[in-house]
Amino acid sequence: MEMNELNPDVLLVQPSALRVFDHEISQDPEIIKLTLGEPDFNVPDHVKQAAIASINADQSHYPYFWGIQALREAASTYYREKFGYQYSADQIVCTVGATEGLSATFKTLFQPGEGVLIPAPAYPVYKALASINHLVPIMVDTTETGCVLTPQQVNEAIAAHPDVTIKGVVITDPSNPTGVVYSKAQLSALVPVFRDHQIWVISDEIYGELTYGVKHYSLSQWLPDQTIVINGLSKSHAMTGWRIGFAFGPTGVIDQIAKTHQFQVTTPTSIVQHAAVEALTHGQNDAAVMRQVYEQRCQYLTDSLTKLGISYVEPKGAFYIFMKIPERCHQDSFTFARQLAKNYHVGLMPGAPFGDSQALRISYASSNENLHAAVDALTKELVRDGVLAK
Amino acid sequence: MEMNELNPDVLLVQPSALRVFDHEISQDPEIIKLTLGEPDFNVPDHVKQAAIASINADQSHYPYFWGIQALREAASTYYREKFGYQYSADQIVCTVGATEGLSATFKTLFQPGEGVLIPAPAYPVYKALASINHLVPIMVDTTETGCVLTPQQVNEAIAAHPDVTIKGVVITDPSNPTGVVYSKAQLSALVPVFRDHQIWVISDEIYGELTYGVKHYSLSQWLPDQTIVINGLSKSHAMTGWRIGFAFGPTGVIDQIAKTHQFQVTTPTSIVQHAAVEALTHGQNDAAVMRQVYEQRCQYLTDSLTKLGISYVEPKGAFYIFMKIPERCHQDSFTFARQLAKNYHVGLMPGAPFGDSQALRISYASSNENLHAAVDALTKELVRDGVLAK
Numbered sequence: 001m002e003m004n005e006l007n008p009d010v011l012l013v014q015p016s017a018l019r020v021f022d023h024e025i026s027q028d029p030e031i032i033k034l035t036l037g038e039p040d041f042n043v044p045d046h047v048k049q050a051a052i053a054s055i056n057a058d059q060s061h062y063p064y065f066w067g068i069q070a071l072r073e074a075a076s077t078y079y080r081e082k083f084g085y086q087y088s089a090d091q092i093v094c095t096v097g098a099t100e101g102l103s104a105t106f107k108t109l110f111q112p113g114e115g116v117l118i119p120a121p122a123y124p125v126y127k128a129l130a131s132i133n134h135l136v137p138i139m140v141d142t143t144e145t146g147c148v149l150t151p152q153q154v155n156e157a158i159a160a161h162p163d164v165t166i167k168g169v170v171i172t173d174p175s176n177p178t179g180v181v182y183s184k185a186q187l188s189a190l191v192p193v194f195r196d197h198q199i200w201v202i203s204d205e206i207y208g209e210l211t212y213g214v215k216h217y218s219l220s221q222w223l224p225d226q227t228i229v230i231n232g233l234s235k236s237h238a239m240t241g242w243r244i245g246f247a248f249g250p251t252g253v254i255d256q257i258a259k260t261h262q263f264q265v266t267t268p269t270s271i272v273q274h275a276a277v278e279a280l281t282h283g284q285n286d287a288a289v290m291r292q293v294y295e296q297r298c299q300y301l302t303d304s305l306t307k308l309g310i311s312y313v314e315p316k317g318a319f320y321i322f323m324k325i326p327e328r329c330h331q332d333s334f335t336f337a338r339q340l341a342k343n344y345h346v347g348l349m350p351g352a353p354f355g356d357s358q359a360l361r362i363s364y365a366s367s368n369e370n371l372h373a374a375v376d377a378l379t380k381e382l383v384r385d386g387v388l389a390k
Numbered sequence: 391m392e393m394n395e396l397n398p399d400v401l402l403v404q405p406s407a408l409r410v411f412d413h414e415i416s417q418d419p420e421i422i423k424l425t426l427g428e429p430d431f432n433v434p435d436h437v438k439q440a441a442i443a444s445i446n447a448d449q450s451h452y453p454y455f456w457g458i459q460a461l462r463e464a465a466s467t468y469y470r471e472k473f474g475y476q477y478s479a480d481q482i483v484c485t486v487g488a489t490e491g492l493s494a495t496f497k498t499l500f501q502p503g504e505g506v507l508i509p510a511p512a513y514p515v516y517k518a519l520a521s522i523n524h525l526v527p528i529m530v531d532t533t534e535t536g537c538v539l540t541p542q543q544v545n546e547a548i549a550a551h552p553d554v555t556i557k558g559v560v561i562t563d564p565s566n567p568t569g570v571v572y573s574k575a576q577l578s579a580l581v582p583v584f585r586d587h588q589i590w591v592i593s594d595e596i597y598g599e600l601t602y603g604v605k606h607y608s609l610s611q612w613l614p615d616q617t618i619v620i621n622g623l624s625k626s627h628a629m630t631g632w633r634i635g636f637a638f639g640p641t642g643v644i645d646q647i648a649k650t651h652q653f654q655v656t657t658p659t660s661i662v663q664h665a666a667v668e669a670l671t672h673g674q675n676d677a678a679v680m681r682q683v684y685e686q687r688c689q690y691l692t693d694s695l696t697k698l699g700i701s702y703v704e705p706k707g708a709f710y711i712f713m714k715i716p717e718r719c720h721q722d723s724f725t726f727a728r729q730l731a732k733n734y735h736v737g738l739m740p741g742a743p744f745g746d747s748q749a750l751r752i753s754y755a756s757s758n759e760n761l762h763a764a765v766d767a768l769t770k771e772l773v774r775d776g777v778l779a780k
Binding site: 005007010013016019038042055056058061064099100108110111125132198241252253260262264266271272 | 391392393396398405426428432433438442446455489490515519588590615632633643646650654662
């Protein structure tokens, strides 16, 4: 059987460089990882107890494929109160984390060959999902505009690709990897251009509860009929491994996404769905404790980087700092990150998969001790490279 | 935004008629359902305890996307001992139930436009997965050969579709909806034709542990290099709602399936993966108790149908009986099934979605009391239709 006869869209897409790099450095038993986007907090106790109760109550049978009614109603209320989403329970599909919601959305919204705008630096899964669905990912460099997409950049990207029908855009807000949070003005400025060009907005708001001193707004507020919102409990309730997320969208379109979802997975794990009801009905403040800790860590890191003379994108949310590798290090992001891992057992994520081979992403969803180790490693490496004096 | 501009492969596929019908009749609070393929047993207690221990141990972080190593090793051993699979841990991907394994496999193995043979009567998700991946599902009627695919039927199907490159076949063994189990001779007879035509075998063996008086064989034994086996704990350990399955395949190909899987879901729920290790290492006999009960129920149903003069495919496995609606009822499967639901509050699955509009599927993964109610309802309906004397 010929391997090269498999689906070329699958063969050509690269496996997630983030997870491959994380797996690579994990072979070092001493490694201190600030790589994956994963809270170092545990699932809140009341949510764990709800999962245990669900197990003991034998709620092990197939939930309806959209997700159980109680969860969709809880999500409708919770996100309306948090961020002003205007979605009723029957406009919400429960997904296997945000990833599955994104996958079903990319598959459903677009026809093969159509283009999707991806503001960069970007979480690399968007590009992979575009490619694996035979779409054209169009990376839009936003580094000159503070890592915020502007209407002008959208217009320029459309003009630069006259042969591609551009049908979608991904907005990650708060942003992974930069921690940038769009202001109300920045979002509303994008509304006319998306409306005029009939561009579907995939609004990934998984870090929505993690903002520092600024408020999170959802593009769905302005464009309810052409926005699919992706959210979930991975970051707000530290439930990454439990795999529960939501796709919100206008009636008709969300029904099609639900169909794709059904044939992808049937439904997320029943006991997690029941636990998620608890998280959304009694865990409105679960993220607050984490947010406070993240904010302190963020402050510590930005202070430390500033002292080291390292530049970075000013973070306002999520739990990442996207820092520039000093030019005098003369190293690309993978070489530099491997160096840090090898010499100091500290794992930071290379920037190349996000679209900047001169940057690193630091996740501060990690203990203070680990953050100190990271700053230490960076300091030593800059000394070694002659960027800092000994 | 125009709905008809969404992905036509998604728009054109029908939502699962099984789940839609099940949902429809579930609106009747008195309904007795023998519809979905779902054990009425609960998850074995030792597996529930393992899940609870995993929750308490805060194993809530991202597992590696292939699944945790312990689970892949446990699956390698378990299925080797049960059915003689020859797959090492690094040839196994842990999936969100069998559905997600099937979805990733359909997406990965084939190029758009290629054909996949589906012996009918068939579980309707195969056809949907072919369509949603822009493949050509070629239904092969096997009712004349005891619902077992034969080499001759394969050759005829190939000859009948000269314009389609046929690259795959789905074998469901034990079969849903018929309960047929392929004999060793029937499977080995298919090997040359699949090998000569370089046809990928998707071998859905999710009911492998549920056979009555006959042994289950896996086509992977003969065709290890061109078979993807789909299995999981939904039926053997009554874990449908927990969503854990496996895809097994040759090195190289399984890596591509793992990649597709990663972008579909990241990974199955962590706590379920840990519980599944327990199921596979200490739950080798969990299915035995259920199998015994299913076998008794099967006997009761076949006896009862025979007494009523209703013909059916002789079941040897799974937990279904595929019965013919007597001709004198003059009703198609949906009308007949709705009649039973309306008049007697008994839900049996219409045969049409499986490919036979004159049949019904009875799931006997249901209590004896429910089975009695079903036989009662059928009896009354046949009297009402004048097929049986009062």
